Amino acid sequence: xxxxxxxxxxxxxxxxxxxxxxxxxxxxxxxxxxxxxxxxxxxxxxxxxxxxxxxxxxxxxxxxxxxxxxxxxxxxxxxxxxxxxxxxxxxxxxxxxxxxxxxxxxxxxxxxxxxxxxxxxxxxxxxxxxxxxxxxxxxxxxxxxxxxxxxxxxxxxxxxxxxxxxxxxxxxxxxxxxxxxxxxxxxxxxxxxxxxxxxxxxxxxxxxxxxxxxxxxxxxxxxxxxxxxxxxxxxxxxxxxxxxxxxxxxxxxxxxxxxxxxxxxxxxxxxxxxxxxxxxxxxxxxxxxxxxxxxxxxxxxxxxxxxxxxxxxxxxxxxxxxxxxxxxxxxxxxxxxxxxxxxxxxxxxxxxxxxxxxxxxxxxxxxxxxxxxxxxxxxxxxxxxxxxxxxxxxxxxxxxxxxxxxxxxxxxxxxxxxxxxxxxxxxxxxxxxxxxxxxxxxxxxxxxxxxxxxxxxxxxxxx
Numbered sequence: 001x002x003x004x005x006x007x008x009x010x011x012x013x014x015x016x017x018x019x020x021x022x023x024x025x026x027x028x029x030x031x032x033x034x035x036x037x038x039x040x041x042x043x044x045x046x047x048x049x050x051x052x053x054x055x056x057x058x059x060x061x062x063x064x065x066x067x068x069x070x071x072x073x074x075x076x077x078x079x080x081x082x083x084x085x086x087x088x089x090x091x092x093x094x095x096x097x098x099x100x101x102x103x104x105x106x107x108x109x110x111x112x113x114x115x116x117x118x119x120x121x122x123x124x125x126x127x128x129x130x131x132x133x134x135x136x137x138x139x140x141x142x143x144x145x146x147x148x149x150x151x152x153x154x155x156x157x158x159x160x161x162x163x164x165x166x167x168x169x170x171x172x173x174x175x176x177x178x179x180x181x182x183x184x185x186x187x188x189x190x191x192x193x194x195x196x197x198x199x200x201x202x203x204x205x206x207x208x209x210x211x212x213x214x215x216x217x218x219x220x221x222x223x224x225x226x227x228x229x230x231x232x233x234x235x236x237x238x239x240x241x242x243x244x245x246x247x248x249x250x251x252x253x254x255x256x257x258x259x260x261x262x263x264x265x266x267x268x269x270x271x272x273x274x275x276x277x278x279x280x281x282x283x284x285x286x287x288x289x290x291x292x293x294x295x296x297x298x299x300x301x302x303x304x305x306x307x308x309x310x311x312x313x314x315x316x317x318x319x320x321x322x323x324x325x326x327x328x329x330x331x332x333x334x335x336x337x338x339x340x341x342x343x344x345x346x347x348x349x350x351x352x353x354x355x356x357x358x359x360x361x362x363x364x365x366x367x368x369x370x371x372x373x374x375x376x377x378x379x380x381x382x383x384x385x386x387x388x389x390x391x392x393x394x395x396x397x398x399x400x401x402x403x404x405x406x407x408x409x410x411x412x413x414x415x416x417x418x419x420x421x422x423x424x425x426x427x428x429x430x431x432x433x434x435x436x437x438x439x440x441x442x443x444x445x446x447x448x449x450x451x452x453x454x455x456x457x458x459x460x461x462x463x
Contacts, residue, residue: 018235019241026243043242052232066201066215069198070208080442085341093347098271100355103351109257109261139188140192141189146186148186150182152186154177156178187397236413261353266422293429295324303428307420320436326435330435343382347378
């Protein structure tokens with residue numbers, strides 16, 4: 001029994017081992033007084049891991065979005081599909097808002113590194129009106145090819161002008177704004193184009209099967225590559241954590257900050273699962289939340305064990321149809337769709353992690369920064385595929401818009417295996433609740449569904 005459990009969770013065991021060995025190796029190296037060259041070679045495997053993760057971002061987003069949206073054709077989805085997409089966009093956004101507000105209140109990353117003043121001075125020169133405008137510009141790229149490695153950003157040029165008055169010359173400095181391409185994939189623009197292409201592919205009825213098959217196959221290949229790449233995580237964690245621990249001067253403060261970050265994420269997930277979901281159960285679908293959770297106990301345990309809601313798709317469809325009165329065709333269509341775009345827990349986690357790392361680099365985060373993080377976390381978390389490591393890629397993308405080094409993401413890996421299980425709970429219950437709400441609002445009840453719902457004794461027997 002124990003051997004089988006370890007064998008089925010080999011990557012998790014290796015990841016925990018990589019965290020422990022990385023911290024231990026970092027403490028040992030710190031006592032030896034390492035040089036900058038030594039630290040570079042210690043952190044090189046982790047740096048290559050981050051670079052490879054960045055490389056996979058564009059193909060993962062493109063294949064995931066086109067593959068998913070091309071299935072939303074008028075015959076199979078219609079009002080049901082539209083209602084589901086709107087619901088998950090709203091819940092993903094609510095998760096981001098909760099995560100950002102909690103992180104601003106708790107401030108887990110309030111410890112400042114030595115170069116924080118420099119970072120704060122640079123960020124203070126940027127107008128957040130221009131920052132938001134850049135986000136909308138990047139949503140509509142003017143060159144799709146360039147969007148794969150460049151994005152548009154407002155830059156400032158200082159100009160000195162001389163003004164002659166009464167035989168005296170006054171120098172006046174003005175700031176001129178220009179739009180310039182900067183390095184970094186414009187994932188927002190790629191997301192927009194991929195979404196439109198996928199929707200159009202779903203509407204066209206002729207000569208699109210090869211197109212869909214190509215992107216479905218490409219998405220499966222990218223998922224397989226990502227899963228293979230995840231086996232490098234233990235070594236990358238060992239490298240990254242060893243470099244961070246060996247180069248830090250305040251290990252206890254860093255551990256305290258990580259602990260507070262973990263608490264913040266957990267509290268946010270509990271608010272969604274224990275407060276928001278039960279309220280929606282009572283108000284919208286008028287079900288007892290205890291019955292709702294009890295009916296989902298087995299697929300929920302499977303999702304937690306595998307850290308993926310996709311593993312519970314067959315059990316979820318069965319419970320929704322036989323125990324909760326959901327139309328069979330609706331359940332078969334919405335369960336895979338909700339698994340693809342239902343990211344409330346992930347959005348909350350991404351927003352907390354992004355604001356946490358921003359707090360580590362600046363003395364405070366203002367309302368504009370938080371709003372921008374909410375917007376980007378909602379869009380990117382919805383588009384990211386349901387595969388281990390994709391949330392880290394989303395965090396790296398968000399931080400790149402604030403000129404924060406992607407090396408800081410290594411701090412999050414030490415707790416990611418725990419948070420994976422916690423956010424999976426939130427993702428799963430919000431997904432099932434969304435299916436029930438969509439079914440109750442958009443699908444007329446059949447006589448069999450009415451009979452199943454009204455038969456309380458049968459429902460309790462299933463529970």
